[in-house]
Amino acid sequence: MHRNLLLVPLLCFSLPSLAMQALDDDSLASVNGQSGISMEISGGGWSAGNVSYSEDGKTVALKDVSNRPASGSTATSTTKIDVVGNQMVVEHKASPQQLAVNNIEMAGSSKSFGSFRAFYTLGATLKVKGGGASGVSGIGLDDSKLSLTDVTFYYRDNGFDLIVNGMSFDAYLNAAYVDIVSGGSGKEIKLDLGNLRLVANIGGISLDLAHSDAVSGVPATPGSPDTRDPNYSKSFGSLNLDLRLGGSLSIGSGGASGQGIRIRPNLTISNSLFQYQDEGVLRAENFSGVLSSTNGLTFDLESDGVGTYAQVKFPDLRLNATLGGLIIGNASNQKLGSLGIDLNFLDDGAKQNWLKLRPGGDPNSGLKGVTADVSWNMVNSSVSLTDNGNSMWFSGLRTNGTGQITLDLTKSCAAGASTSCYAGTQSDMSKGNYNGHFDGLRLGLNNVKGSYSFDGLRVGTANAPLQGGTELLVLMEIFPAYDFTLNGQLTIQPGGNVGSGVRYNADFYVTEARAAITVDENGRGLWLSGTSYDMHFRDGTLDIASGAAGEKGGVELRKGTYWSKLDVSDVRWGDRATGTSLGRIMLKRFEQGSSLALSSGGAGALCVGASGGTASACGAAGGRWEDRGNEGVSVKLKSVFVRDTAVDTAVNGVATDEKRNQVLWETNRSGGNGTGAQLVIDNFSTSDGDPNNPNANTYGVNADLNLDVAPTKVKVKSGANAGTNVTPDPLGFAVNGRITFKEVNVDRLQNVHPTGGAVTAMYGIKAQNADIRANLTATPIN
Template sequence: MTGGRLGYRTNGNEIFLDDVTLSVEALGITLDTVGAGIDLNAPRVNGAWSVGAVRYSKSPLNHGVSVDATSGQSLPSYGGLSGDFDLSVRTHLAGGCRQGEGLRLDQDVTIHSANFLYIEDGNALALRDITGAYQLIDLRVDVTADPRGRPALGLTTTSLTGDLSIGSIELGGQGKRFGAVDLDFLFEDASFNGQAYTNALYLQGGGHADAGSQGMRLSTEWSLADANIAYTEDGNRVILSGLQSWGRGDVTLSVTRSEVRNGTQFYDGLRIGFEGVEAGYRINGLRVASEDSELQGGTELLLALGFYPAYEFELDGHLTLGPGGTSGEGITINSDVQIRNGKAAVIAAPYDEGSGEMSQKGLWLTELDYDSHVRDMTIDLTDEGLAIIKGEAWGTMNIGNLRVGDKDTGQSIGRFELQKYETGSSMMIMPGGAGTVCAGGMGVTALAC
């Protein structure tokens, strides 16, 4: 395929993949009846693809074209994409669903090799030498209702397990690398804080109520029972061990334009909304060098990035991704986020490997409310790295109690409130850590002002 175009339009605004190319070779595919179902086996699927630009349009005059009908200039772009893949795929299809008729799908996929590039104004963020596999068990597709009784297309699964290895993450034009990342994960039913969670997605029509009649709503629930993330640079490895996450709530998708509708401010771009999301995560600790090494603390080092060792919260708000950076291609972010009834660990007691439970002891921010607002934050790929510039940002963090000990019953030091306001703040994230003078040195360097 050459010269392809695929778009998503809501209420007259659209985002589309422009100048799509795709080539695929899949030889030796077999289709067999096995038991009460069908086995579709693709022993080798090779392909390459590219997207010249991901563009945005808010004028009916521009539907179906790549240039603005008024100015003759190319429509604003988020950047381009490209990649290649070599896969083996086995899929089993059968009838029957959670509630009578429907479709059941089981799938095993092996990624022998793959590469992915995000390209912006000639600079690339590249994920290279990707390998991995996943196994999807008992995915059911059913026309049904979500847990709140709303009509939906339901997708529910028993488990999803797999691993992914990214051999090299590269950024900029100087041949430097961040390093390598390895991930393994298990999504399955589990209980957190005395509540049972599963993995389900209920697709419904209609996005944010004020954005217009068109859009998409995803009533979601997830249960990440276990995951490990390893980062390796220059032969040194650290593992974020025992990540668990859970939650439920609504996510909305709408393509919007900068305007006020029914009292709600919208912005140009793809609006990802959060409504009534109740979620949390926790990390057991760090391991150094290998998965078998001793579990230790140290996750507190991530606090500077706003990442807590454990966090429970309620979330509402939106993140709108607009086209264009500081100049040319890129991404512009406008967001308004409200977090309520949060419980965040500043320091958490070590994970008890004997009982398999994380301790509730530590230093906790509780009764935490946080409002955060960002305007015109741009993200650009440059020859040196990733440039992030905040046009304007402000927020208020209200900590009802700073508790020592148990997160619910520990003694309180008192109440704190933190307010901040920024304009023109910037950060440059560059590949290559401290002392990496020679080309090819791995690591991460961040410069902020």
């Protein structure tokens, strides 16, 4: 270490006279020096066997913590401190380093949260001034920058790695202050962000499930094999953020009870950019919002009969955000418009908002991972869509529930059983009750009991009259109200159908469910009551596609091989629990090659009530020409139904195969399900209807929906002005739809008696070349 100090001699020793004399101004002018302090540090880093935090008798510990050179045996850093004007300027530069934590544990538990490593380069230029936001005390920062570059992060769970690479963070601080203020139950450290710009990039996220060291997976010996998992070279996609932040963040002592930490956010985001990049883009060119809490978020260490956990509570929290200039798919696409969310979390008696983090994940996934007990209660929230200046709100959104979620890196036993994988108890991995693991990042869902509902739609203004129209979204299985118990798993891997993206395998088991097809503000409508719903996905993908020439691209969800069973004990009209039952409905689906695509841009200009490609042609045909603008949402659903070629099992003459397309309606039950008369549409499937290739089945049933918020023509229903148009044209939720298929086949239509068995009423039903078009706009009745 060396220091260069500015020496300003006021006295000098004169050798000839051996006496001290004062220097004059000319002599002082000839003195040269450098101001400030410069520190150079070099070494092999540091390590600690244990770093722990204790609170209320509970402890979380970081084991084998170290910070060492990223390569070689020596790391260097340079720090310069100077005073320029009324500011202290600190400049810091360092060579690449590696931070490692071998295990994250909680006292008293044999499990852990796993381990991590981070390779990084740290740099900073800080211009510090005295005086906080009040200008009297505290610290201020102007024209300052903090940067983390060349970051690669590894999270390890039971020997498997989640890898975040190509990561960088640059924070530009101006008019930022740090103060100690009075707040909450005592003193708080308050960080006023001033004008903070945060630029963050993630080049890609990948997995290494080969029990190798992802860093040194490529051996130093030439010709030796690469021991990394093939997923290492695949990516979930890249992320870019350019956020302009304001507001404040306050940190105080004391959690929800006893010791702990309390953080009160009051953050604002304005004029920011969000972009996810796959083959296409998901980009919000004007991202803004607010994150705030009055009581704050509390962090505590607690324990119960299960063990010790870290708890986060947020009795009140508001997230309001607008994704403006939203583009999905091709960067040259028309915009969706803007998507807004206003989410309000608020404790209400037993309905609370908290998160309990426990070490260890799924019991069959080793001793590492994360388990989260969750509880949530969201009230009076909304989701809005603005399309060419016209807005629509899904108003009165409410949801609450509890459950447990696990997070693990897992591996299947497809290549042979070993201690690093879990095969489950079901030998046939294609069965619905398969409970083994797949390769990837596994999200486990255990007894998640919840519900959601929203009051209805509002168009024009946020306080406009409530109206119907949500029924138009049931085709996408978005219900106006839904109660459920959810179990299952979702396992994802990097790499989509093409290039970056997501591959997934999933099993969802919904029980004790009630879903509304249509419902009014009093909870009365058409309900699917006493519902169970099993869904299974194999080798599905999720991509943001740019689209081929002339196509929009967008979010593309491919189901892979999909089979499901929806069993509704009672279709009720009126109250969800006591309304009149229309009988039991069961729907089985077996699909391969089905997909859902979502892109920005709605219907644009179209002819309503007739056919015509121009306004004049439409009017001549008796239609009405409407231009719904260049914004909106387009949805394409494709369902390819596969024929079951053999009956494996049957009851009372009705096939019970899991992978089979079937609709069953049952009435006049004397007891439970299966005791009434049934009408069964059995083994339906799609086909391309090609005589030269009768097995071709790629077209399926297509549903194309264009969603817009747009004005439309409405006539007065009664009174003196009956039959005249309402003026001005009222805004509504407009859905332009088209359903097409080439061929749909049904093996047989069965009538089934509970004791007499099944009788085939019709055999070999076929429908071909359907093209059904509809245009509906939901507007307020008044």
